[in-house]
Amino acid sequence: MNPPVRVLYLAGSGRSGSTLVTTVLGQYAGVFAAGELRYLWQRGEVENRPCGCGLPLRDCPLWGEVRRDLPTDRAAAIAAGLRGRLRMRGLPALLRRHRRGRRPVPAHPDDAALADLYTAVARHTGARVVVDSSKLPPYGALVGALPGIELRVLHLVRDPRATAFSWRRRRGLDGDTDPELMSRPPVWKAALLWLVWNTVTVRLWGDRAPTGYLRVRYEDLTADPEPTLRRILGFAGVDADGGPFTGPATVRLAPTHSVAGNPSRHRTGPVPVAADVQWRRDLSRWSYALVTVLTAAGLRRFGYPWRRGGPAAAGGSAGSGRSAAGRSVAVGQEEG
Numbered sequence: 001m002n003p004p005v006r007v008l009y010l011a012g013s014g015r016s017g018s019t020l021v022t023t024v025l026g027q028y029a030g031v032f033a034a035g036e037l038r039y040l041w042q043r044g045e046v047e048n049r050p051c052g053c054g055l056p057l058r059d060c061p062l063w064g065e066v067r068r069d070l071p072t073d074r075a076a077a078i079a080a081g082l083r084g085r086l087r088m089r090g091l092p093a094l095l096r097r098h099r100r101g102r103r104p105v106p107a108h109p110d111d112a113a114l115a116d117l118y119t120a121v122a123r124h125t126g127a128r129v130v131v132d133s134s135k136l137p138p139y140g141a142l143v144g145a146l147p148g149i150e151l152r153v154l155h156l157v158r159d160p161r162a163t164a165f166s167w168r169r170r171r172g173l174d175g176d177t178d179p180e181l182m183s184r185p186p187v188w189k190a191a192l193l194w195l196v197w198n199t200v201t202v203r204l205w206g207d208r209a210p211t212g213y214l215r216v217r218y219e220d221l222t223a224d225p226e227p228t229l230r231r232i233l234g235f236a237g238v239d240a241d242g243g244p245f246t247g248p249a250t251v252r253l254a255p256t257h258s259v260a261g262n263p264s265r266h267r268t269g270p271v272p273v274a275a276d277v278q279w280r281r282d283l284s285r286w287s288y289a290l291v292t293v294l295t296a297a298g299l300r301r302f303g304y305p306w307r308r309g310g311p312a313a314a315g316g317s318a319g320s321g322r323s324a325a326g327r328s329v330a331v332g333q334e335e336g
């Protein structure tokens with residue numbers, strides 16, 4: 001019997017820095033940055049979109065090895081099955097099953113193929129930790145229940161006004177030349193999705209801290225990058241030596257083989273780890289107010305201020321001289 005595959009699952013809402021965290025983690029020995037594995041079947045296998053290394057997925061040598069162990073001829077059906085099982089409207093039932101100690105996402109014949117994916121990735125990369133930045137909590141719950149997987153959940157949270165602003169930007173799915181755009185939900189919807197996914201992440205895994213759940217805010221990560229990364233590595237059980245940091249807030253990135261995700265996963269070379277704070281200037285007052293009201297419960301829980309530039313705005317702008325020492329990374333307090 002093989003030891004379980006350790007999966008570091010990045011959970012939460014989109015546009016919270018998960019792509020950067022995944023790429024940086026992938027630079028450490030023993031870690032494989034797999035990207036958003038829930039999209040492997042559709043965007044990778046069916047649509048043959050680029051791997052993080054730049055090659056179409058089916059031409060990437062590494063994924064070629066992994067794919068040999070998978071039922072790739074059934075990729076479209078597996079993708080459709082996943083979409084059906086992870087629908088938003090199934091969320092109340094999912095949480096009910098979780099509360100009753102049952103499997104949150106019921107078993108399905110495709111589960112064997114999904115489990116094989118993680119096993120094959122670990123086997124062909126030799127990684128001790130596979131980073132899956134799929135984010136969607138129901139998919140994380142599904143993966144956590146697969147046989148042979150040890151799930152550790154990294155919950156990344158970012159100020160919802162920033163994520164709502166980021167969602168509205170026009171971005172090609174795989175870079176600026178891609179005619180297919182990343183989804184652009186309206187501000188109210190981005191706000192509600194932020195609240196739902198972050199609340200559900202805490203509900204599903206918040207009580208597993210400190211060994212199974214770690215919460216990190218984007219603002220704390222960008223204010224204090226290397227110590228925060230060390231903390232994440234410690235949580236994942238990875239040696240922090242020999243990482244990509246060339247300065248306190250600069251990393252040198254080699255290409256990864258990550259699937260799907262934000263187009264920034266293709267960035268290589270020296271990259272600053274700095275907060276993107278354009279929203280502070282450019283998010284309209286109306287949008288700011290709307291997101292603030294809709295996410296009020298979450299703002300309090302995750303320590304974000306009501307007012308623009310309010311006192312609890314940890315992180316702040318890149319290069320601000322404030323000491324980060326007093327702002328510890330919020331490590332999974334038990335919350336409802």
Ligand SMILES: [Zn+2]
Pocket residue numbers: 051052053054055060061062063256257258
């Ligand atoms: Zn590749």
